[in-house]
Amino acid sequence: MPGVPPYYDWIAHHAGRRPATLAIHDLQTARKFTYADLHRRTDRLTAALVALDIVRGDRVALLAPNCAEYFELQFACGRLGAIMLPLNWRLTVPELEYILGDSTPKLLIHDKAFALQAAALSKHRLEIDHDRTDSAYEQALAAAPAARPPASLTHDDIAMVMYTSGTTGHPKGAIITHGMVFWNCVNLGIPALITPETVQLVVLPLFHTGGLNCYANPVLHAGGTLLIMRAFDPGQALDYLSDPAFGITHFFAVPAPYQFMMQHPKFADADLSRLRIAGVGGAPCALSILETWTGRGVPLVQGWGMTETSPAGTMLDAADAIRKLGSAGKAMMHTAIRIVDDEGHDVPVGGIGELLIKGPNITPGYWNKPEATKSSFTDGWLHTGDAARQDEEGFVYIVDRWKDMYISGGENVYPAEVENVLFQLPQVADAAIIGVPNERWGEVGMAIIVRKSDETLEEGDVIRHCLARLAKFKVPQSVAFVEVLPRNATGKVLKRELRLQFGS
Numbered sequence: 001m002p003g004v005p006p007y008y009d010w011i012a013h014h015a016g017r018r019p020a021t022l023a024i025h026d027l028q029t030a031r032k033f034t035y036a037d038l039h040r041r042t043d044r045l046t047a048a049l050v051a052l053d054i055v056r057g058d059r060v061a062l063l064a065p066n067c068a069e070y071f072e073l074q075f076a077c078g079r080l081g082a083i084m085l086p087l088n089w090r091l092t093v094p095e096l097e098y099i100l101g102d103s104t105p106k107l108l109i110h111d112k113a114f115a116l117q118a119a120a121l122s123k124h125r126l127e128i129d130h131d132r133t134d135s136a137y138e139q140a141l142a143a144a145p146a147a148r149p150p151a152s153l154t155h156d157d158i159a160m161v162m163y164t165s166g167t168t169g170h171p172k173g174a175i176i177t178h179g180m181v182f183w184n185c186v187n188l189g190i191p192a193l194i195t196p197e198t199v200q201l202v203v204l205p206l207f208h209t210g211g212l213n214c215y216a217n218p219v220l221h222a223g224g225t226l227l228i229m230r231a232f233d234p235g236q237a238l239d240y241l242s243d244p245a246f247g248i249t250h251f252f253a254v255p256a257p258y259q260f261m262m263q264h265p266k267f268a269d270a271d272l273s274r275l276r277i278a279g280v281g282g283a284p285c286a287l288s289i290l291e292t293w294t295g296r297g298v299p300l301v302q303g304w305g306m307t308e309t310s311p312a313g314t315m316l317d318a319a320d321a322i323r324k325l326g327s328a329g330k331a332m333m334h335t336a337i338r339i340v341d342d343e344g345h346d347v348p349v350g351g352i353g354e355l356l357i358k359g360p361n362i363t364p365g366y367w368n369k370p371e372a373t374k375s376s377f378t379d380g381w382l383h384t385g386d387a388a389r390q391d392e393e394g395f396v397y398i399v400d401r402w403k404d405m406y407i408s409g410g411e412n413v414y415p416a417e418v419e420n421v422l423f424q425l426p427q428v429a430d431a432a433i434i435g436v437p438n439e440r441w442g443e444v445g446m447a448i449i450v451r452k453s454d455e456t457l458e459e460g461d462v463i464r465h466c467l468a469r470l471a472k473f474k475v476p477q478s479v480a481f482v483e484v485l486p487r488n489a490t491g492k493v494l495k496r497e498l499r500l501q502f503g504s
Contacts, residue, residue, distance in 0.1 A: 155179025406435025
């Protein structure tokens with residue numbers, strides 16, 4: 001029927017069913033949007049894009065820190081049939097130039113904080129300035145003509161293109177379909193206990209699938225509430241979690257924010273009693289982090305996924321969080337997984353192999369990269385690049401990134417296992433292991449460690465600690481102490497930078 005929002009438009013649905021419910025609270029600007037507000041602004045942005053000659057299939061880029069405009073643009077593109085292009089604001093102009101050259105967006109929407117970068121990147125821009133009611137973005141919304149009937153789309157239509165940070169060469173644009181976003185809401189929403197009463201504190205960057213889809217989009221799909229932090233601060237996050245006025249029930253992060261919060265002075269007295277789900281994923285999580293939060297009555301529910309899987313691939317149910325500490329759980333409801341060896345054969349129970357995944361939540365491929373698409377799949381199974389094993393009950397354990405594994409004297413070494421041991425040292429604030437060349441053994445481990453302030457720790461202390469707890473081939477042969485580990489915007493350690501710095 002003309003004028004009836006298509007099935008994928010959750011905001012229009014909730015605007016009709018629960019218009020006064022708070023959808024988004026932007027904590028940086030104190031702006032609050034009910035579902036009726038969000039629906040109205042999305043309609044205006046849709047019309048504004050039409051006035052700027054954006055048509056179905058066009059890409060619209062967004063360069064901004066966390067803000068409500070991410071969701072306005074996502075759903076406006078959905079109503080128009082356009083494609084959202086979220087940009088990593090930590091990239092340099094040359095890096096962004098490659099992405100824009102590959103994806104050719106017709107419009108760049110940007111926060112005023114990135115005005116200089118935006119001017120260098122595009123002639124067609126729309127600036128967001130939360131300090132001005134007459135910013136270019138707000139003027140475009142105010143001047144927009146009446147919204148036209150929304151586009152008719154299917155699950156196979158493209159919702160957005162997310163560029164992954166690849167380890168070598170240029171990033172690849174993972175195609176994200178409307179079906180992928182929907183199936184992630186179904187797969188993740190049920191085990192994460194997401195309901196219309198859910199209130200989530202969003203701290204991961206929204207240009208990343210973890211910020212946008214764990215659990216933000218599933219929360220909006222259910223009609224819940226998002227509290228958005230512009231940038232993560234451990235003390236401020238603990239204040240928000242402790243405040244009964246916010247009533248936060250859900251939180252999700254990669255391991256680093258949990259680590260930074262538990263090392264913060266406010267952690268001991270933080271009131272975490274209202275949290276129903278605290279999810280962790282994106283990288284192997286040190287047992288010390290899992291045990292510390294569990295000791296505070298907050299079992300961290302682990303999951304595994306990647307941009308190409310929308311992202312939920314596996315998840316550990318809350319009921320098993322303690323019993324299967326360290327596991328990433330089992331495959332999502334509408335997803336299948338396999339663990340295979342180098343020849344593509346399924347490994348036996350307990351064996352380590354590469355995790356493969358298949359289902360309606362999986363990307364159909366990469367933007368403008370047919371060869372990369374072809375090489376990433378075998379008989380419809382996506383190669384994830386993660387090393388994993390399954391126990392006798394079928395629970396998956398992510399051992400490490402397949403590419404981060406190194407071979408020492410013919411033995412496979414998975415850095416995450418050694419990092420778990422390093423984090424047992426009370427003097428360690430942060431740590432990473434890389435493989436470095438060695439004439440005798442091929443490769444050996446090198447520990448890169450950040451000491452806690454006012455703590456003393458020497459190389460010999462670290463090696464002796466590891467010798468008592470690890471097989472000798474896993475023990476790092478050298479230690480480097482640094483002030484900080486390089487991390488990407490989601491908090492993952494950039495091991496490729498460490499290999500470049502220390503690998504020789």
